[in-house]
Amino acid sequence: DAAINFEQLIALGRRNPIDAGERFSMAILALNTSAYRNAVSVLHREVSQEMWHSLWPELPVWETPITSVTNGVHLPSWLNGDMADLYDQFLQPDWRERQDAECWALVKEIPDEEIYEAHKRRKRRLISFIRERQTEAAVRRKAAASEIRYSSEVLDPNALTIGFARRFATYKRATLLFKDVERLKRILRNPERPVQILIAGKAHPKDTPGKTFIREIVQLSRDPELWKHVVFVEDYDMKLGREMVQGVDIWLNNPRRGEEACGTSGMKAAMNGVLNLSVLDGWFDEAFEHSGGWAIGDREPYTEDQDNLHASAIYYLLENEIVPMFYERKGQGMSPEWMRRVKESMQFISPAFDARRMVLDYDRQLYTPAHAAFTSIKASHFENPRARARWNAKVRQVWDRVSFVPLSPDAIGPVSSGKSISLSAAVEMAGLAPDDVRVEAVLGRIGSTGCLEETEVLVLPPVEQRGSVTVFAKDVTPRQTGRLGYSVRVSPNHYDDPLTRPVTSLMKWGS
Known part of the structure; x- marks a missing residue:
C-alpha cells in the first residue's frame, strides 16, 4: 500500500x-x-535528454539526468567455433573472461590466412544453410520445379556477401539499398567482382509499411537478373541470425540516425570478423573509428533528403572502396587491407561491446549506488524518506521567497591560464538553512551565440551569513581558455548525485 x-x-x-x-x-x-534513468548508448542518451528535457525545464538539455550504458552482446554465445579455436591457440587461455586491451592486442598475431580460412568455412556453412532453408520453403509453398532448383543454387561462396537481418520497422529503411535498382544491378552483376545480398527479417503483424518493404524485396529477388544476387530468407529466427553474423562479409545497417537506440547485430558480426557498413547511429556512433568498417553519412540529425544521399553513399562506397578492396587479393588469395580491417574490428569490438562490460557498467554506475541508497533507507526503517517528504513540503512553502540578491563583486578581468578566480553568489534564504540548498556555478567558454560552451558545474559552499542572506563562494581554476563566463543557480539540496535529481525539481537562476 x-x-x-x-x-x-x-x-x-x-x-x-x-x-x-x-x-x-x-x-x-x-x-x-526511478532514482536512476539510463539510455542504452551515448547517442541514445542525447536523444533521450532532448526528448524528456521538459520534465527538468530549468536545466540545460545536456544536464537532463539521464545517463547511458551502451549495450553489449554475450561473446561466447555469438562467436563462431572456428574463431574461438583460433583464440584458444593465439590468445591468453582466459580470453573469454578478459576485456583488457593487452589480451585482445594478440589478435594481431593471428596469421591472416588462418582468419581468412576460418571465415571461408563459416561462409560455406552459411550458404549451405540458406540453400537448404530456401529449398524447404519452396517445397512447402508447392513452388514450381524451376524455383526449387534455383533455391538450391543461390549464393556464391566466393562472392562478396552483404548481410541485412533485423525487424522490418520503417525507421530501419530496409529498402534503402534498392533506391537505384539499375545502379545496384551493375554493382551486383559485375562478372569479375560479383556481389550478393542476403536479407532476412520480420515485420510486426500490424506494421503495414514494414510488410510492404518485405513484399518489395521479395519481388526484386525474383527479378531474372537478380535472383542469384538478392536472397530473402523467410522465417527469420535466432539460428538464422547467428549463421548470418558469422558468415557474411559486410553487415549493412542504415536506420534513420537518432532512431536506433543501440542495435546489437553489428556487434555480433564484428566479433566474427565481419565489417560494418553503417549509419553513425546507436552503438556504431561510438565504435566507428576503431571498427575497421565504413560510415554512411555524417553525424547529423536525420532529414528525409538523406534517404537519397545515403543510398548514393552506399553505392559509392561499394563501387570505389569496399568491392575493390575485397577483391584485391594477393599471395594466399586474400586482401591484406581487408584482413587488417577485420583484425581491427575483432580486436576492438570484442572486449568493448561484450555483455560483461555492460553488466559491470550497470553495477558500478547504477546498481551499487542504488543498493547503497536502499540499504541506508532500510536501516532507518524508512524514516529517512518520510523526513525527506516533510522537508520537501517545507521547502516548497517558502521557495517563492528564495532569491539571489546583488553582491556587487569586483569585476573579473583577464586571468592567466592556471590561475584561480573567485566565484560567489548571495541568496535570500527565506528561513531555510544553508544546508537546505545547493548553490552551483555553471562555468564555461562564451560561444559565438553568447551561450556557454564546454561547461562544468561547480558547487559553491556557504562562507558567510548576513542576516537572512547567505553568501556562497569558491575559488576555482578554469579548465577552459578564451572568453569565459558563468551563471549561478540554486536548488533544494534533496539529492546526493546529480543523476538522481527528481523530476520537476525546483531551481532558480541568477540574473
Missing part, C-alpha cells in the same frame, strides 16, 4: 501533474519514480 490516492498516482504519469486532461504516460511514471 503506497498510501496515496488514485489521482496522486495518475499525476506521476503526467508532464504537468495538475493537468487532469493530460494523458497518463507509463514512461513519465517510470522517470518520476
Whole structure:
C-alpha cells in the first residue's frame, strides 16, 4: 500500500501533474519514480535528454539526468567455433573472461590466412544453410520445379556477401539499398567482382509499411537478373541470425540516425570478423573509428533528403572502396587491407561491446549506488524518506521567497591560464538553512551565440551569513581558455548525485 490516492498516482504519469486532461504516460511514471534513468548508448542518451528535457525545464538539455550504458552482446554465445579455436591457440587461455586491451592486442598475431580460412568455412556453412532453408520453403509453398532448383543454387561462396537481418520497422529503411535498382544491378552483376545480398527479417503483424518493404524485396529477388544476387530468407529466427553474423562479409545497417537506440547485430558480426557498413547511429556512433568498417553519412540529425544521399553513399562506397578492396587479393588469395580491417574490428569490438562490460557498467554506475541508497533507507526503517517528504513540503512553502540578491563583486578581468578566480553568489534564504540548498556555478567558454560552451558545474559552499542572506563562494581554476563566463543557480539540496535529481525539481537562476 503506497498510501496515496488514485489521482496522486495518475499525476506521476503526467508532464504537468495538475493537468487532469493530460494523458497518463507509463514512461513519465517510470522517470518520476526511478532514482536512476539510463539510455542504452551515448547517442541514445542525447536523444533521450532532448526528448524528456521538459520534465527538468530549468536545466540545460545536456544536464537532463539521464545517463547511458551502451549495450553489449554475450561473446561466447555469438562467436563462431572456428574463431574461438583460433583464440584458444593465439590468445591468453582466459580470453573469454578478459576485456583488457593487452589480451585482445594478440589478435594481431593471428596469421591472416588462418582468419581468412576460418571465415571461408563459416561462409560455406552459411550458404549451405540458406540453400537448404530456401529449398524447404519452396517445397512447402508447392513452388514450381524451376524455383526449387534455383533455391538450391543461390549464393556464391566466393562472392562478396552483404548481410541485412533485423525487424522490418520503417525507421530501419530496409529498402534503402534498392533506391537505384539499375545502379545496384551493375554493382551486383559485375562478372569479375560479383556481389550478393542476403536479407532476412520480420515485420510486426500490424506494421503495414514494414510488410510492404518485405513484399518489395521479395519481388526484386525474383527479378531474372537478380535472383542469384538478392536472397530473402523467410522465417527469420535466432539460428538464422547467428549463421548470418558469422558468415557474411559486410553487415549493412542504415536506420534513420537518432532512431536506433543501440542495435546489437553489428556487434555480433564484428566479433566474427565481419565489417560494418553503417549509419553513425546507436552503438556504431561510438565504435566507428576503431571498427575497421565504413560510415554512411555524417553525424547529423536525420532529414528525409538523406534517404537519397545515403543510398548514393552506399553505392559509392561499394563501387570505389569496399568491392575493390575485397577483391584485391594477393599471395594466399586474400586482401591484406581487408584482413587488417577485420583484425581491427575483432580486436576492438570484442572486449568493448561484450555483455560483461555492460553488466559491470550497470553495477558500478547504477546498481551499487542504488543498493547503497536502499540499504541506508532500510536501516532507518524508512524514516529517512518520510523526513525527506516533510522537508520537501517545507521547502516548497517558502521557495517563492528564495532569491539571489546583488553582491556587487569586483569585476573579473583577464586571468592567466592556471590561475584561480573567485566565484560567489548571495541568496535570500527565506528561513531555510544553508544546508537546505545547493548553490552551483555553471562555468564555461562564451560561444559565438553568447551561450556557454564546454561547461562544468561547480558547487559553491556557504562562507558567510548576513542576516537572512547567505553568501556562497569558491575559488576555482578554469579548465577552459578564451572568453569565459558563468551563471549561478540554486536548488533544494534533496539529492546526493546529480543523476538522481527528481523530476520537476525546483531551481532558480541568477540574473
